[in-house]
Amino acid sequence: xxxYLTKRIVYTIPIVVGVSLVCFLLVHLAPxxxxxxxLPPDASEDLKQQLxxxxxxxxxxxxxxxxxxxRALHGDLGNSIASGRPVTTEVLRAVVNTLILAxxxxxxxxxxxxxxxxVGGYYRxxxxxKTASALSVFGVSVPHYWLGMVLVIIFSSQLNWLPxxxxxPGGSGEWTPDWAHIxxxxxxxxxxSVIPMGIIARTIRALVADILSQDFVQAMRAKGLGERGxxxxxxxxxxxxxxxVMGLQLGYLLGGSILIETVFSWPGTGFLLNAAIFQRDxxxxxxxxxxLALFFVLLNLIVDLVQSLLDPRIQRS
Amino acid sequence: xxKTYRSLLLAGxxxxxxxxxxxxxxxxxxxxxxxxxxxxxxxxxxxxxxQGFEGNRFTGIPIYxxxxxxxxxxxxxxxxxxxxxxxxxxxxxxKTKWVFKLRPGVKFHDGSPFxxxxxxxxxxxxxxxxxxxxxxxxxxxxxxxMPTLRSAKKIDDLTVELTTSEPDSFxxxxxxNLFMASPAxxxxxxxxxxxxxxxxxxxxxxxxxxxxxDPSGSGPFKVVGFAPxxxxxxxxxxxxxxxxxxxxxxxxxxxxxxxxxxxTAALLSGQVDWIExxxxxxxxxxxxxxxxxxxxxxxHVWPWxxxxxxxxxxxxxxxxxxxxxCINRTEMKELLNGFMEEPKGTVPxxxxxxxxxxxxxxxxxxxxxxxxxxxxxxDSKPLKVKVQTSAxxxxxxxxxxxxxxxxxxxxxxxxxxxxxxxxxxxxxxNWRVGAKDATTARxxxxxxxxxxxxxxxxxxxxxxxxxxxxPVSNNWGxxxxxxxxxxIAAARTSFDGTERDAALAKLHARIVEEAPFVWIAHDVGxxxxxxxxTGVVQPKSWFIDIAPMDIQP
Numbered sequence: 001x002x003x004y005l006t007k008r009i010v011y012t013i014p015i016v017v018g019v020s021l022v023c024f025l026l027v028h029l030a031p032x033x034x035x036x037x038x039l040p041p042d043a044s045e046d047l048k049q050q051l052x053x054x055x056x057x058x059x060x061x062x063x064x065x066x067x068x069x070x071r072a073l074h075g076d077l078g079n080s081i082a083s084g085r086p087v088t089t090e091v092l093r094a095v096v097n098t099l100i101l102a103x104x105x106x107x108x109x110x111x112x113x114x115x116x117x118x119v120g121g122y123y124r125x126x127x128x129x130k131t132a133s134a135l136s137v138f139g140v141s142v143p144h145y146w147l148g149m150v151l152v153i154i155f156s157s158q159l160n161w162l163p164x165x166x167x168x169p170g171g172s173g174e175w176t177p178d179w180a181h182i183x184x185x186x187x188x189x190x191x192x193s194v195i196p197m198g199i200i201a202r203t204i205r206a207l208v209a210d211i212l213s214q215d216f217v218q219a220m221r222a223k224g225l226g227e228r229g230x231x232x233x234x235x236x237x238x239x240x241x242x243x244x245v246m247g248l249q250l251g252y253l254l255g256g257s258i259l260i261e262t263v264f265s266w267p268g269t270g271f272l273l274n275a276a277i278f279q280r281d282x283x284x285x286x287x288x289x290x291x292l293a294l295f296f297v298l299l300n301l302i303v304d305l306v307q308s309l310l311d312p313r314i315q316r317s
Numbered sequence: 318x319x320k321t322y323r324s325l326l327l328a329g330x331x332x333x334x335x336x337x338x339x340x341x342x343x344x345x346x347x348x349x350x351x352x353x354x355x356x357x358x359x360x361x362x363x364x365x366x367x368q369g370f371e372g373n374r375f376t377g378i379p380i381y382x383x384x385x386x387x388x389x390x391x392x393x394x395x396x397x398x399x400x401x402x403x404x405x406x407x408x409x410x411x412k413t414k415w416v417f418k419l420r421p422g423v424k425f426h427d428g429s430p431f432x433x434x435x436x437x438x439x440x441x442x443x444x445x446x447x448x449x450x451x452x453x454x455x456x457x458x459x460x461x462x463m464p465t466l467r468s469a470k471k472i473d474d475l476t477v478e479l480t481t482s483e484p485d486s487f488x489x490x491x492x493x494n495l496f497m498a499s500p501a502x503x504x505x506x507x508x509x510x511x512x513x514x515x516x517x518x519x520x521x522x523x524x525x526x527x528x529x530x531d532p533s534g535s536g537p538f539k540v541v542g543f544a545p546x547x548x549x550x551x552x553x554x555x556x557x558x559x560x561x562x563x564x565x566x567x568x569x570x571x572x573x574x575x576x577x578x579x580x581t582a583a584l585l586s587g588q589v590d591w592i593e594x595x596x597x598x599x600x601x602x603x604x605x606x607x608x609x610x611x612x613x614x615x616x617h618v619w620p621w622x623x624x625x626x627x628x629x630x631x632x633x634x635x636x637x638x639x640x641x642x643c644i645n646r647t648e649m650k651e652l653l654n655g656f657m658e659e660p661k662g663t664v665p666x667x668x669x670x671x672x673x674x675x676x677x678x679x680x681x682x683x684x685x686x687x688x689x690x691x692x693x694x695x696d697s698k699p700l701k702v703k704v705q706t707s708a709x710x711x712x713x714x715x716x717x718x719x720x721x722x723x724x725x726x727x728x729x730x731x732x733x734x735x736x737x738x739x740x741x742x743x744x745x746x747n748w749r750v751g752a753k754d755a756t757t758a759r760x761x762x763x764x765x766x767x768x769x770x771x772x773x774x775x776x777x778x779x780x781x782x783x784x785x786x787x788p789v790s791n792n793w794g795x796x797x798x799x800x801x802x803x804x805i806a807a808a809r810t811s812f813d814g815t816e817r818d819a820a821l822a823k824l825h826a827r828i829v830e831e832a833p834f835v836w837i838a839h840d841v842g843x844x845x846x847x848x849x850x851t852g853v854v855q856p857k858s859w860f861i862d863i864a865p866m867d868i869q870p
Binding site: 035039043044045046047051054079081082083084085086090093094152156160163165166167262263264265267271274275278279280 | 353357358361453454458460461464522525526529544572573574578580581583585788789790
């Protein structure tokens with residue numbers, strides 16, 4: 001196990017290096033001016049050249065990359081060009097907000113995904129299955145930013161039941177689990193949960209339908225096992241796949257959603273990325289992408305390790 | 318014992334409830350104005366805001382004062398310069414030195430006095446690289462807006478001398494962009510930087526970061542709460558030096574809401590009392606729900622800037638005039654739900670720089686066709702032109718539908734317009750590079766980049782001087798000659814305010830007559846507010862003054 005663990009950790013090193021290189025190149029190869037957030041369009045060329053030198057953008061790409069990596073290895077992702085604040089602080093603050101939103105969306109999405117999946121698979125071809133399938137197809141197909149806007153129009157603009165933007169009253173600041181803050185969470189969390197709900201429901205439905213058609217289920221029924229007992233066996237057989245899909249969806253949700261967080265002005269990683277892109281704030285953009293990418297690498301590592309613990313065949317292979 | 322405990326608990330609960338009640342009454346009595354900005358982050362709060370003029374509007378003017386202010390108290394007259402922290406100013410004998418008399422008795426929010434030392438310190442923060450408090454992050458947004466200012470010197474406590482690199486009568490206008498931050502407060506922040514940070518530059522940078530989180534200016538509002546990217550809370554500065562601008566509001570809360578629909582929903586649901594730039598489609602609903610829309614002509618020009626490079630079809634003045642005469646701007650205004658002003662030039666009639674040009678910009682297709690026929694074009698032989706624009710971008714209004722409308726309009730007058738739509742940042746970069754660069758211009762002989770026209774340099778000089786050809790500044794089309802250079806020099810060296818305006822009026826009149834632009838629209842900066850907000854004056858400016866506003870319960 002220790003050898004496998006070491007191997008897997010060592011494998012992540014080239015991935016991390018690759019991710020750093022790709023995110024550095026992505027932001028530098030995109031068109032536009034890296035000083036756009038600190039230099040008005042009408043600034044003179046002289047001033048622009050002065051600032052390029054001050055910020056180090058006049059140096060060759062390889063030198064800029066190595067400097068950035070060296071600082072990142074020391075936990076310093078630099079300062080945002082636009083706000084002057086440390087990128088690490090900005091990203092960590094946003095990650096916490098996205099975690100809150102993603103966790104609630106995960107609970108909603110997984111609960112309804114599993115419910116619709118099991119019900120649909122168990123009562124396939126019935127009206128219940130058709131309704132559950134229609135809902136899951138809706139979840140997968142509907143553009144979530146559009147759904148967000150519709151929910152805002154209905155529940156905020158028209159009915160005035162829930163606030164449309166922000167993470168708390170007056171823009172929040174520190175999130176606390178009281179009703180004033182939870183009200184702000186409801187609409188974005190529902191919007192965010194729709195896609196994982198649809199994907200999980202469709203996967204589980206197909207899986208349950210497949211398990212129910214297998215011989216061992218017929219054998220259990222023939223032996224007189226009650227439906228509750230059969231259901232438990234189905235759940236047990238479906239669990240590994242369900243967990244794998246859910247793990248993947250959780251990863252996506254934790255990565256934040258630019259569209260949902262922008263529609264709801266939720267101050268998470270997606271909102272941060274959006275601001276960084278529009279301001280061409282390269283240090284912020286690089287730092288946020290890197291942290292999110294590392295998050296995925298870490299999540300994959302954890303999933304691999306957990307899988308290997310559950311299934312020793314993975315270690316052997 | 319138990320009884321005592323219960324009594325204590327009961328008393329505590331009652332006290333808590335009473336406290337909460339009192340608190341809630343106090344909160345109800347507090348007058349709070351909540352504003353949804355278009356910015357994706359709170360504009361910088363350390364004195365020199367970013368996020369363009371929205372930054373100056375919300376974290377510049379309310380928190381800080383400049384030596385010279387814009388008059389934002391009138392909706393029906395051009396916004397002109399008025400004394401701010403300087404009570405009077407005049408150019409000295411050699412015209413590269415200016416003497417500013419400072420307002421006595423002004424204090425920063427931290428209680429320290431405003432004086433000549435503070436002015437020198439604030440000039441140094443962006444211009445003197447050797448100064449301990451020099452801050453590179455504030456240079457770009459400031460130095461570009463006062464290009465000739467070089468240094469400041471204290472004469473006495475309330476007199477300061479500013480030096481420019483060349484005689485420049487535009488300096489007082491430029492100084493509206495230099496906000497005065499408190500040196501004493503910054504020094505306190507510097508002292509609080511941990512001793513283990515030994516590098517002087519790093520210590521200064523950390524002091525500025527701390528200053529941004531807890532700033533001190535001398536404006537009508539002071540910062541009392543700041544959550545980056547989420548909220549900025551301002552409270553009234555009851556001791557503000559100008560009684561007309563002493564706030565009636567207790568607090569102002571600024572929220573970044575970059576998405577137009579989100580802003581509109583926030584207003585309709587009562588989450589905010591004021592939003593900048595409501596979604597155009599939502600305006601009828603906003604009005605229907607009883608909210609007020611404020612709009613006024615801004616010095617915000619939305620033109621086609623034309624190329625004068627060899628081979629450009631715009632070299633013929635008849636063609637330039639024809640294009641200006643062939644756009645039905647009234648119809649375009651309808652297309653934009655009324656949210657534009659029909660331009661008559663870069664500045665409107667009645668403005669001190671107007672100057673009565675002999676060429677009138679209007680819709681006259683017959684005259685336009687006549688000019689095009691004289692220039693040798695017809696329905697069967699249209700003139701091909703190509704314009705670069707973007708699909709979106711700050712200040713670009715609605716570039717695609719607007720340009721398509723112009724394309725259709727000009728077709729009537731024998732123009733065959735090709736639109737080259739590119740990414741906003743790329744368009745900006747191309748604007749600096751100029752029309753001669755075939756790689757970036759890609760055959761375009763006009764470019765559509767909107768601009769602010771508050772300052773004569775940015776409104777006129779940079780587009781018409783031979784000294785501002787690319788890459789120096791934004792004279793993308795290489796328009797300019799001796800006549801314009803002389804007019805510019807005359808304006809720059811007219812040090813009496815009236816004389817300077819008269820010289821600028823001559824320059825403006827000649828610009829309109831020569832038509833290096835097709836003037837298409839002026840933006841009107843729409844904003845929507847709750848009817849509870851009173852005392853609102855939307856001036857003919859990019860800015861608006863929150864200080865005289867009030868909010869009804």
